[in-house]
Amino acid sequence: MGDGGYELLWGAKTRPARGRPPALSRERIVAEALAIADAEGLQQVSMKHLAERLGSGVMSLYRHVPGKDELVALMYDATMTDPPRLPEGEGWRAAMTAWALAVRDLFHAHPWALALATANHAMGPGEARWLDTALGVFEAEGLPAEICLAAVMAVNGYVGGAVRPEIQGQDDPHWFRFLQHESAREDYPHVYRLVAENSFTVPTVDVFGFGLERVLDGLERYIEDHR
Amino acid sequence: MGDGGYELLWGAKTRPARGRPPALSRERIVAEALAIADAEGLQQVSMKHLAERLGSGVMSLYRHVPGKDELVALMYDATMTDPPRLPEGEGWRAAMTAWALAVRDLFHAHPWALALATANHAMGPGEARWLDTALGVFEAEGLPAEICLAAVMAVNGYVGGAVRPEIQGQDDPHWFRFLQHESAREDYPHVYRLVAENSFTVPTVDVFGFGLERVLDGLERYIEDHR
DNA sequence: ACCTGAACACCGTTCAAGT
DNA sequence: ACCTGAACACCGTTCAAGT
Numbered sequence: 001m002g003d004g005g006y007e008l009l010w011g012a013k014t015r016p017a018r019g020r021p022p023a024l025s026r027e028r029i030v031a032e033a034l035a036i037a038d039a040e041g042l043q044q045v046s047m048k049h050l051a052e053r054l055g056s057g058v059m060s061l062y063r064h065v066p067g068k069d070e071l072v073a074l075m076y077d078a079t080m081t082d083p084p085r086l087p088e089g090e091g092w093r094a095a096m097t098a099w100a101l102a103v104r105d106l107f108h109a110h111p112w113a114l115a116l117a118t119a120n121h122a123m124g125p126g127e128a129r130w131l132d133t134a135l136g137v138f139e140a141e142g143l144p145a146e147i148c149l150a151a152v153m154a155v156n157g158y159v160g161g162a163v164r165p166e167i168q169g170q171d172d173p174h175w176f177r178f179l180q181h182e183s184a185r186e187d188y189p190h191v192y193r194l195v196a197e198n199s200f201t202v203p204t205v206d207v208f209g210f211g212l213e214r215v216l217d218g219l220e221r222y223i224e225d226h227r
Numbered sequence: 228m229g230d231g232g233y234e235l236l237w238g239a240k241t242r243p244a245r246g247r248p249p250a251l252s253r254e255r256i257v258a259e260a261l262a263i264a265d266a267e268g269l270q271q272v273s274m275k276h277l278a279e280r281l282g283s284g285v286m287s288l289y290r291h292v293p294g295k296d297e298l299v300a301l302m303y304d305a306t307m308t309d310p311p312r313l314p315e316g317e318g319w320r321a322a323m324t325a326w327a328l329a330v331r332d333l334f335h336a337h338p339w340a341l342a343l344a345t346a347n348h349a350m351g352p353g354e355a356r357w358l359d360t361a362l363g364v365f366e367a368e369g370l371p372a373e374i375c376l377a378a379v380m381a382v383n384g385y386v387g388g389a390v391r392p393e394i395q396g397q398d399d400p401h402w403f404r405f406l407q408h409e410s411a412r413e414d415y416p417h418v419y420r421l422v423a424e425n426s427f428t429v430p431t432v433d434v435f436g437f438g439l440e441r442v443l444d445g446l447e448r449y450i451e452d453h454r
Numbered sequence: 455a456c457c458t459g460a461a462c463a464c465c466g467t468t469c470a471a472g473t
Numbered sequence: 474a475c476c477t478g479a480a481c482a483c484c485g486t487t488c489a490a491g492t
């Protein structure tokens with residue numbers, strides 16, 4: 001996909017409903033692929049497996065989608081079809097908190113999408129709407145556009161990075177297993193202390209929330225200073 | 228890899244140098260794979276291609292590495308063999324700024340590693356040392372261990388997320404191409420304004436730095452309040 | 455015992471044969 | 474013209490044949 005799937009993401013969606021609707025459609029293919037990824041992981045989304053689920057031949061898929069890469073791009077954008085609902089009239093901070101949590105929910109619902117978020121891709125209509133929503137929050141504060149973008153990037157960047165350990169922590173007991181090594185105590189003294197205090201295995205702090213509050217605090221200070 | 232490559236990452240590294248050193252070694256395999264990934268992308272790292280580069284048979288690789296997944300885990304950790312050098316005696320903020328920029332440099336040098344950072348994996352010795360370095364910065368401020376972890380996660384999370392558009396922006400002119408659409412102005416008014424002001428195509432703000440300063444501001448406020 | 459080629463079970467996709 | 478099976482060029486890995 002030379003254009004990063006751009007044409008496909010933004011092209012005409014549906015043809016006029018004339019005659020019998022075809023058994024296969026791009027919407028149905030993407031929806032089924034998304035269901036497979038959610039349930040079995042992205043790696044299980046093969047053209048063959050997908051075709052079986054849809055009760056069609058493998059090659060029939062290529063009638064509606066140019067290739068695997070473009071399908072994945074469509075899947076990714078499809079996770080963001082519903083724009084987040086933000087509280088209105090409660091200020092930018094409440095709105096951005098809701099936005100950040102919505103992004104987090106998104107990655108929890110579709111863990112496979114997190115790796116894609118870091119991959120090269122054209123922006124689809126879904127992602128564009130999510131971005132636009134967040135930009136609007138800061139623009140309402142009267143900030144210049146480029147500062148709005150930087151602010152959104154700060155929040156979005158934080159969320160994307162902070163969600164990772166949450167997702168993988170669930171089924172990965174090996175994360176800190178290296179501390180059982182003899183040399184661990186001297187090689188990684190600070191990590192060792194962290195675990196020794198048992199504060200990692202039984203976290204008493206909402207790590208995600210703590211970081212988010214710091215990011216928002218930092219933005220708040222900037223906004224107040226530049227009002 | 229049932230243990231996420233843990234045993235391999237932390238197992239004995241080298242056997243005693245007796246007799247002629249074998250032509251192939253895990254270190255050499257990982258180093259060559261890393262070179263391929265840096266130059267041609269992670270997708271070009273196939274066992275066959277890698278074997279050709281090393282002048283060996285494909286199956287010979289499996290003498291030193293259990294499989295592809297474990298190889299990738301070793302490659303990822305190999306990007307972090309050199310722990311970052313942080314300024315000492317200039318306070319936590321200077322140190323964490325250096326740490327954050329070092330992480331950013333890492334992903335710029337190995338763009339393929341960014342997607343892996345979001346994937347499930349066991350922590351290797353390299354990543355552990357980087358984490359330990361950052362934890363030490365906050366521990367020196369006398370913060371409880373769990374707060375230190377949350378603070379590092381905030382910075383690391385931000386960097387990981389904010390680096391993404393930097394990396395992909397270079398060779399992706401399609402990112403905002405959707406704005407050429409007729410309906411874009413009303414569908415995405417805030418994004419439209421952003422581009423209309425030309426502030427995106429010719430950014431006058433260091434987006435990465437701006438966000439980082441906000442995150443550090445937020446942490447600074449917390450640290451001062453809890454001193 | 456050590457090493458490694460041939461064979462296997464996949465993968466996405468091309469292409470031409472079918473209707 | 475539309476659809477799709479067989480064939481192709483890959484992929485990682487098993488297994489047994491080689492030394």
